Amino acid sequence: MNEIIRINNITKYYKDFVAVNSVNIAINHGEIYGLIGKNGAGKTSILKMILGILNPSSGNIEIANPALDKTEKLQFGSVIEAPNLYNELSALTNLRLVSKLIPNFKDNVFEILDIVGLDKDNRKPVKTYSLGMRQRLGLAIALLGSPDILILDEPMNGLDPVGMCEFRNLLIKLNKEKNVTMIISSHLLNELFKFSNTYGVIRNGCLAKEITHNELLEMFSSDVERENYLIKLMEEGICNEINEI
Numbered sequence: 001m002n003e004i005i006r007i008n009n010i011t012k013y014y015k016d017f018v019a020v021n022s023v024n025i026a027i028n029h030g031e032i033y034g035l036i037g038k039n040g041a042g043k044t045s046i047l048k049m050i051l052g053i054l055n056p057s058s059g060n061i062e063i064a065n066p067a068l069d070k071t072e073k074l075q076f077g078s079v080i081e082a083p084n085l086y087n088e089l090s091a092l093t094n095l096r097l098v099s100k101l102i103p104n105f106k107d108n109v110f111e112i113l114d115i116v117g118l119d120k121d122n123r124k125p126v127k128t129y130s131l132g133m134r135q136r137l138g139l140a141i142a143l144l145g146s147p148d149i150l151i152l153d154e155p156m157n158g159l160d161p162v163g164m165c166e167f168r169n170l171l172i173k174l175n176k177e178k179n180v181t182m183i184i185s186s187h188l189l190n191e192l193f194k195f196s197n198t199y200g201v202i203r204n205g206c207l208a209k210e211i212t213h214n215e216l217l218e219m220f221s222s223d224v225e226r227e228n229y230l231i232k233l234m235e236e237g238i239c240n241e242i243n244e245i
Contacts, residue, residue, distance in 0.1 A: 003064055004029040004074070004149065004181050005050065010059035012045050012205075019045045021205040021239065022059075027183060027198075032175055035185040036194040037202035038234050043185040046202070048152050050183065051078055075082065078145030079155060083138025087127040091118050091137050094126060095144065102145050109144070116140045116170060132163035139170070150174070150182045158193055164188075168195055187234075189227045200232040207235025 005027040012020040020042045027033045035043050048054040050061055065074055086094050095109040113120045116136040126137065135155060142150060152171075156164050172195050174180045186192055192199065193213070201209040220226045 002029050006062040008060050010056040013057045023207045032182045032196045032201045034196035041202040042205035074148040076149050077146045078151040079138045080153045085126050088125050090123045112140045112143050115123035131158050150180050152184045203237045206239035209233045
């Protein structure tokens with residue numbers, strides 16, 4: 001696998017508060033990277049800086065196209081915090097409206113609805129949707145531009161066990177069949193164990209530990225032990241000294 005994103009020593013200040021502190025992460029093409037940490041640890045700020053929604057106070061982020069014969073820029077899809085939906089409109093109309101913002105859009109809204117498991121003929125307004133259906137629609141919107149990189153912020157929050165399983169299988173399918181690189185923030189460790197390749201543990205804005213799924217399997221014999229280890233890192237992991245700007 002080749003690097004597709006390299007985060008170089010990024011720090012983010014909000015006035016005097018250090019939200020992200022000297023983080024270095026490399027993400028490979030085709031990888032599912034799990035960004036984990038307690039609420040307020042800095043996960044969402046990191047995702048927003050990757051997307052260009054926020055600018056780092058220091059450091060930089062490099063996006064590299066691993067396909068040397070592919071000259072076009074890499075495409076991103078994302079759902080940060082919660083999907084922005086037109087609640088009075090149907091899923092199809094939501095996709096049609098958002099697609100108008102995408103340059104040279106290839107009309108594949110029916111295919112995307114099929115991918116995420118939503119009925120293209122359902123004309124009910126989104127306000128009648130369950131949380132799981134809203135999450136699927138948010139993912140569908142993120143997929144409109146046929147992204148190379150998909151960034152999802154706590155995508156399984158509030159889903160019941162069946163919804164989590166369905167959403168997880170959907171992400172695995174996208175990764176394998178479309179070769180989509182994914183960065184997924186979550187504190188639901190048992191779910192991330194089922195499909196992530198690498199985990200970055202964020203504590204107090206810094207990268208307390210980076211570990212691969214295979215390394216966790218070698219270190220511990222059960223999911224409970226792995227979860228307890230990562231929770232300990234989330235609470236007690238060693239962080240760098242705060243950068244001064």
